[in-house]
Amino acid sequence: MTALSLIVPVYNERESLPELLERLYRAMADKQLHVLFQESFSFEIIIVDDGSIDGSDKLVREMISTKQELRLISFQRNFGKTAALSAGFKAASGRYVCTIDADLQDDPFAIKELIKKLEEGYDLVSGWKQQRQDPLGKTLPSMVFNTVTRLFTGIPIHDFNCGLKVYRSEVVRRIELHGEMHRYIPVLAHWNGFAIAELPVVHQSRKYGQSKFGAGRFFAGLFDFLAVVFITRYFRRxxxxxxxxxxxxxxxxxxxxxxxxxxxxxxxxxxxxxxxxxxxxxxxxxxxxxxxxxxxxxxxxxxSSGSGNDYTIRDTVNFQSEV
Structure with missing residues (x-):
């Protein structure tokens, strides 16, 4: 069994990918990380290309020939971050699963600190961008979103939507994601009885390109918030x-x-x-x-029984079995 699965949702991040992978491989070579597992450490990096049109998937295909730990899931079109994470969760074979965004704003060396926190008895540890390096147009709505979610759910987390999170494999197998519910993964995990925690992480300014999330995401987030509140409280009743x-x-x-x-x-x-x-x-x-x-x-x-996927995979590369 793989020790750690890294899931990276990607949408038009060709410029960031080479540097991101270089950072991830350096972080995975950290001796402190290997000591945490007390076993033969192995990892996989699952790139989920969410219908990129800038050649991100082609770049990953080229890299796979020299990086055996690299995997690729390529969507037929853009289905959104929630679908990308869902596909990555289903494909992950690691005992622990880590999600990280491809925009270089999260520090991969924080992964070992999140795993240390996980070993204290938690099932999910979320990063907290305590000193966020984003414009006010992103930080202010995010502050409102986190405050409202914290008040309505009673979960004492400051940053629900941080892309850097570490999970035990049982968590990603249990939760089901739809719509834009990636923002509420801690809420869904808490509802399923998992212990969650939060740890401050370093946040950096975006180096390449621009944010892929426009103003429309706030309306989608509002509707998904109402859906999550209903699901977590009344889905079975x-x-x-x-x-x-x-x-x-x-x-x-x-x-x-x-x-x-x-x-x-x-x-x-x-x-x-x-x-x-x-x-x-x-x-x-x-x-x-x-x-x-x-x-x-x-x-x-x-x-009711389980429904089908909310995405369509075009193909997969370098997996041992079909995703």
């Missing part, structure tokens, strides 16, 4: 969510309708053309619909 909302709506409508009825009986007030009556009827109907949605959700969660 949707009736608790929809049923409670339905019950509140139904009872509110019933009380309003009862009030209108008693008003008619006791004080002979007309029922027609009273807006409050229509509100009561609307709330009763809405309550019944929400309750029905909860029942349908319960049936689906009970009978």
């Amino acid at each position: 949707p009736m608790h969510f929809f049923g409670m909302m339905g019950l509140i709506s139904f009872l509110s409508g019933f009380i309003i309708s009862l009030y209108v009825t008693l008003d008619k009986i006791l004080y002979a007030k007309p029922v027609s053309n009273r807006p409050i009556l229509f509100l009561g009827i609307l709330l009763i109907i809405l309550g019944a619909q929400l309750f029905s949605t909860g029942l349908l959700g319960e049936m689906l969660s009970t009978s």
Whole structure:
């Protein structure tokens, strides 16, 4: 079994790749890292090319001939970072799994420190870009995102979306990623009962190119945040969510309708053309619909099975078995 699998999602990072791989190989040669495993240390570097159009995959193919630890998964088109990580997780054979971005902003020599922290009894250790070297247009939204996620989930992590993370293999086999949920991997891991921790890491300015994430990612992140909150709390019991909302709506409508009825009986007030009556009827109907949605959700969660992949692989290179 491979000791450590390094997963690198890549999208148009041809300029960064040679330097990144040189850094990774130097970090993997660190004697302190070998001592941590107390065994014959072996590693693999899985490059997941997310439909690059700048020749990133061709460069990796050329490098594979001289670097036997290098693997390549090449997507048919751009499917996003979540899909790239998901494919890498499924292909990884290491006892430990590390993810690192290809933009050279993370220090590969921090990997051994994250593994040391992992050995203290944790299942996932996430990097914390404590001194982030990014423009305000990225740091401010990220600060808001991390604060909101921390408040709603109760997980005391400062940087949920740091690309540098180390996992035990059980974690990556257990969690399922969809949409843009790579931002919420610590949340999903915590929901599955894994112990998570955080460690400050050095963050560097981007050396080549520019960020691949535009303003649209914040809307996607908002929707995925709502999805993650629902999944982690109500995925196996949707009736608790929809049923409670339905019950509140139904009872509110019933009380309003009862009030209108008693008003008619006791004080002979007309029922027609009273807006409050229509509100009561609307709330009763809405309550019944929400309750029905909860029942349908319960049936689906009970009978549903695993779905297919959210990506299409064009080909793989240098794997022992088919990914």
